[in-house]
Amino acid sequence: MLKKLLAAALAVTVGGGALFWTLSAPASIEAGALPSAADATRGEQVFWTGGCASCHAKPGADGEARLALAGGLELKTEFGTFVAPNISPDTKDGIGGWSEAEFANAMLHGVSPRGEHYYPAFPYPSYARMAPQDVADLFAFLKTLPAIEGRAPDHQLSFPFTLRRGIGLWKRLYMHDAPVVALAADASGLARRGQYLVEGPGHCGECHTPRSITGGQDYEQWLAGAVAAEGAGVVPNITAGEGGVGSWSASDIAYYLESGFTPDFDSVGGAMVSVQKNMAELSKDDRDAIAAYLKAVPAKPNGYPSSR
Template structure:
């Protein structure tokens, strides 16, 4: 039947067009020259603050290490999630196994765009969906501080992911939906500087929303319930609500929150 052949032909053509569009739309995107120019010369002292605000050792320190050994950023921690097991890599200054050969532009593209020096997508288990909101100058400072840390040889094990999550190119489509440098919580002009600074730490380098916000089926954070608590991405348990609403931390004083962040104990003396 001629009409059936035409229909099949049209479906094949549309499918081909869709495949080409999807392939083009999923391509890694690097930072533009204007953004790279904002990286600045880098200041290691300021970068140290960003390093600890970002909790880099939580994922990249050798599992079980203590004290100064936590600055040996050899990676290897296994993050077991519904999508598979992700293993944070070696980000020490080792030129072969770590990121010692990276330029500051390489680090900026990794953190703000989720793109590796070789042009591949990083998986968003690396929380660049939050880091994308960071000021480029802070990335330059972080780079300067990382350069002061030791080089440690040794490759971390590879991720263990099943199909289709092992196809990195598909992350490009995920980024179209979830990667943005815009703040999550809007504030009007004239908002006090401490509030704006706090938003920056929470939404950017601190990446609090990565654990404290529920996720949809594709693994993206649900912005309409930002920081409202979530099922733990790995293991079991629930990550608490840290909003000011009911069930959150609205009744906590500033000293309570400072003490919790410093010690891990809530105002009721529970360890979280």
């Protein structure tokens, strides 16, 4: 009887392990999914929309220095400290030796060239909504930037967060390429373009949406504001709900993205300073599109405790 129980327990363990291994397996780009040509000029606009400089340039960098993507920015969270890597074209320490497919796997699936899951401090849950053409164009632009020697420090994490394989299960819960907001059938083309920019490459929800205890975005409170990932302060509500931007016009929002000035004559501050610099590099049409989408997002009450 004991032998039968042990055999059954072993079978359950092996079966459970096999199921976990299957469900947590890293995805990869499908053959034929990438465009045959890429445009570095268009890729520059994707670069600024995606906020690459905000994490991968030296903290506080300005002007041309924002194009030196040596990494090193530390993001201190309750899960540990994540460090942004070197994504310059350096072939040893950056991504200069990557293929286009490897770059697309990183952006769209959060998978490294070694076939390991990236930690979602890299906002690939949003980048998963990007068009493959934009990913290819971005890669073409990154290859035009200066190659910077020097590998960024490793993440500072403790067990069990050092185990990357389980991130595959996390992705099944929180990562998808479907739109977050169901826009009205008669929504303008401008608002639809804004939806793509905000929900995809702009990854606004990564900071402005509350998260669950496991670190996934709570899409029911999309853009309602959140406690900052670093644990100090809050990221504001940018819906039309109380405490949000309901009193702002679309032109107010677009002007803020361009200039950094609010309708109340206040100026951008905190982590948003770098983001606003990125937004200022976009075309007027794209800033207007972002504003149109934000005006169409359902109003939500603040997604963080009022005492914070």
